Amino acid sequence: MGHGLTRHQIVEVADDLFYRQGFEHTSFADISSLVNISRGNLYHHFKTKDDILDAVINVRLNRTQHMLTSWEEQGKTPKDCIKSYIKILLTNWSMIRNYGCPVGTLCTELAKLNHASKAEANKIFTLFREWLRGQFTELGRAQEADALAMRVLSWSQGVATLGNAFDDLKYVKQEVEKMCDWLDTL
Amino acid sequence: MGHGLTRHQIVEVADDLFYRQGFEHTSFADISSLVNISRGNLYHHFKTKDDILDAVINVRLNRTQHMLTSWEEQGKTPKDCIKSYIKILLTNWSMIRNYGCPVGTLCTELAKLNHASKAEANKIFTLFREWLRGQFTELGRAQEADALAMRVLSWSQGVATLGNAFDDLKYVKQEVEKMCDWLDTL
DNA sequence: GTCTATACCTGGATAGAC
DNA sequence: GTCTATCCAGGTATAGAC
Numbered sequence: 001m002g003h004g005l006t007r008h009q010i011v012e013v014a015d016d017l018f019y020r021q022g023f024e025h026t027s028f029a030d031i032s033s034l035v036n037i038s039r040g041n042l043y044h045h046f047k048t049k050d051d052i053l054d055a056v057i058n059v060r061l062n063r064t065q066h067m068l069t070s071w072e073e074q075g076k077t078p079k080d081c082i083k084s085y086i087k088i089l090l091t092n093w094s095m096i097r098n099y100g101c102p103v104g105t106l107c108t109e110l111a112k113l114n115h116a117s118k119a120e121a122n123k124i125f126t127l128f129r130e131w132l133r134g135q136f137t138e139l140g141r142a143q144e145a146d147a148l149a150m151r152v153l154s155w156s157q158g159v160a161t162l163g164n165a166f167d168d169l170k171y172v173k174q175e176v177e178k179m180c181d182w183l184d185t186l
Numbered sequence: 187m188g189h190g191l192t193r194h195q196i197v198e199v200a201d202d203l204f205y206r207q208g209f210e211h212t213s214f215a216d217i218s219s220l221v222n223i224s225r226g227n228l229y230h231h232f233k234t235k236d237d238i239l240d241a242v243i244n245v246r247l248n249r250t251q252h253m254l255t256s257w258e259e260q261g262k263t264p265k266d267c268i269k270s271y272i273k274i275l276l277t278n279w280s281m282i283r284n285y286g287c288p289v290g291t292l293c294t295e296l297a298k299l300n301h302a303s304k305a306e307a308n309k310i311f312t313l314f315r316e317w318l319r320g321q322f323t324e325l326g327r328a329q330e331a332d333a334l335a336m337r338v339l340s341w342s343q344g345v346a347t348l349g350n351a352f353d354d355l356k357y358v359k360q361e362v363e364k365m366c367d368w369l370d371t372l
Numbered sequence: 373g374t375c376t377a378t379a380c381c382t383g384g385a386t387a388g389a390c
Numbered sequence: 391g392t393c394t395a396t397c398c399a400g401g402t403a404t405a406g407a408c
Contacts (some may be wrong), residue, residue, distance in 0.1 A: 004373095006373085006374095020212070020298065021267075021298055021299075022295065022298040022299070024208070024210055024211055024300060025210060025401075027297065027401060027402090028402070028403090029400080030400080033266065037374075037375090037404095038375055038376075039401095039402095040375065040376070040377085040403090040404085040405095041373080041375065041405075042373055042380095043403065044373065044374070044375095047403085048402080048403080050400095051408075056407070069341070080211070088362045094388085098297065099297065099298055100294045100297060100298070104294075104347050104351075105294050105298070105346075107350070107351045108274060108290075108291050108350065108351075109208065109295070110288070110296065111284065111285065111286060111350055112206065112207055112208040112211065112285055112286070112291070113208070122352070123352050125348070125352070129295060130192050142205050142395090147360070149346060151338030153344070153348055154341070154345050154347070154348045154361070155340070155341070156344070156345030157343065157344040157346055158339070158340030158341055158342070158343040158345075158347075159288050159293065159340050159344075160340055161340070161343045161344075161347070162292075162311070162336060162343060163327045164293070164294065164297055165290075165293045165294075165297075165311050166308070166311070166374075171336060182243045186187060190391095192392095194392085213382075213383060213384085214383070214384065214385090215382080215383075218375095223391095223392075223393090224392070224394075225385095226381095226385090226386085226392080226393065226395085227391075227392050227393065229384090229385065229386075230391065230392075231391095233385090234384080234385080235383095235384070235385095251393070253373090372405055
């Protein structure tokens with residue numbers, strides 16, 4: 001199992017394809033052709049497709065953690081931080097529009113496949129949940145912090161799903177505004 | 187192309203499998219073995235897998251339409267009707283828990299596959315949307331009826347996705363209550 | 373570490389006997 | 391209408407040469 005540049009590229013490409021095409025729909029041929037290595041060579045780096053998935057989930061967990069940390073560094077108040085989360089609906093709109101929310105769609109796909117890594121994928125949701133809970137706690141809402149975190153999570157999930165289905169940027173913009181307004185009333 | 191009992195059974199089984207396993211993950215072998223016919227025979231009834239999908243979407247559209255009509259017959263007020271919609275989260279919890287929302291998950295899968303029938307599947311969302319809009323209009327909220335309909339749709343979508351990911355019935359119950367309370371304040 | 377070749381299986385789809 | 395046999399493409403995975 002390599003740990004070098006090629007392996008890194010494989011995970012990067014797989015991450016992208018799993019998001020855009022779905023895990024199951026992505027083949028070894030898809031990945032290897034984009035990395036410019038042979039199919040057989042892929043197996044030198046990863047024994048199975050499930051191994052690639054685990055590596056992808058790990059990368060997503062790390063990337064999410066870094067994003068959350070950088071939001072905390074940039075935002076002055078907890079509300080600023082939470083708004084950074086809300087606004088990814090717009091920041092990533094060009095992707096969400098076509099492929100939905102990367103977290104939600106992976107979790108639902110793995111749920112249907114009854115995949116062994118389903119629990120790992122769910123951890124990405126948990127990461128967001130606990131971070132949001134922390135922000136609401138800092139806001140002085142310790143008692144209802146988890147419920148508020150879930151509220152923000154589910155709101156954005158719903159908007160991502162419907163924004164994707166109806167391909168409606170205007171709607172997403174309105175909802176993002178509503179969410180920010182709602183947050184300001186807290 | 188047959189129109190008899192077998193064809194009906196095929197669509198019924200495919201409907202169930204597409205929901206539980208996903209469209210792509212469901213094979214002709216899966217369907218034919220459950221209908222107790224040979225794989226080859228399946229092709230007597232449907233030329234392609236996409237044809238089966240179209241038939242399934244059609245059935246779902248019809249079923250949804252009937253459900254909406256029966257809600258109107260049962261509910262005395264528009265709020266009763268909307269609550270019938272909200273409560274499917276609990277009525278169908280044993281399925282949502284494992285496989286998510288049948289409408290949302292099909293739409294996101296077809297979006298990733300860039301499937302020709304994506305637009306057809308989205309019509310199920312539209313059916314709910316327009317029916318909800320009608321209910322809010324009757325409630326005397328004509329001007330904001332569509333926005334309210336989208337609000338209800340996205341709220342339930344978000345709750346279904348997170349309820350599925352965290353396998354949390356208690357959370358779903360709380361959200362259903364919150365949605366009903368919110369509706370009562372309108 | 374990288375590549376080719378290849379085994380093996382499953383899936384979608386067709387042809388033709390009954 | 392139903393079946394078997396079969397084709398072909400594509401997918402996962404392995405062996406072994408370089």
